[in-house]
Amino acid sequence: MEKEEPLVNAEYLLQKFPGKGGWTYTEIPEIIQNKKTPFGWVKVKGSIDGYILNQYKLMPMGNGKLFLPVKAEIRKKIGKQAGDHVRVMLLPDESPLKIPKEIILCFENEPRKAYENYLNLTEGEQKTYLDWIYNAKTKDTKADRIIKMMDKLLNNQKLLGR
Template sequence: MANFEGTPLVEGRFTLQKFEGKGGWTYIELPKIDSNQKRPFGWISVSGVIDEISFSRVKLMGMGNGNLMFSVNAKLRKRLRKEAGDAVDLKLIEDSYEQCVPEEIILCLKEEPSWVLDNFNGLPPNEKRKAVEKVLDAKNEEEKVDRIVSLIDKLSK
């Protein structure tokens, strides 16, 4: 298994499962993960490795029974060459946006008066994480630029 930095939330061998019916998701059911952090809808954002294939910024969703679900979409299954019933090695690390703000965002904030970056750094961790996720979730570079400009506007007020 590839090496990933940080203490794993989950590490082991798991079997791909599939919900019944047409269009049923393929997933890995994971045990409950305890954490002190409050998360919307109980989601946990993770990065990691599945059978030597790295991925980032995937949300684990609650299954309603206390366990979590790691969805394995068709594109990833194709790369893995695996389907429901097959076993995979999985290692998950919790994403930590509070500690890892992309350099492009920091550089844009540094081009503004120093108090704009101070305002960003002074945001509560959850708000800072949401701001970074919003920028990173842009569909293209133009949208990313627009979102960074919007963030700077909000921080400038």
């Protein structure tokens, strides 16, 4: 198997958008926006100071450049904050969204139409469903959300909207 060539492998300065709740990020000027994706996002995998990133999106800054958002969880693990330098190594991530095993088992107990309708959603719409389910605070809420997802899919409905 050929080893992929990194899109970037360099030191970057962590910065913070101004204002309350401003995101911490690093600008990645070497990578250009993808005209075929929403907002020009570029999906990547790799690492930041050794912290593994998978299915991560570079986002547009509004000036034609992209930035890598660095969540508090990551900053805490790597012990860095705005003003510090970090080593960022990024590769293109073409991997499809993974459907958790427990969700696949639920699809197996439903009419095939539910799974087919799920597959016809965009990756973003699929991820919205999965995030909604896995952000539940209790097992009961999670189970209720899985049931609601199956019902909506059987009626060819998205989580948000129609």
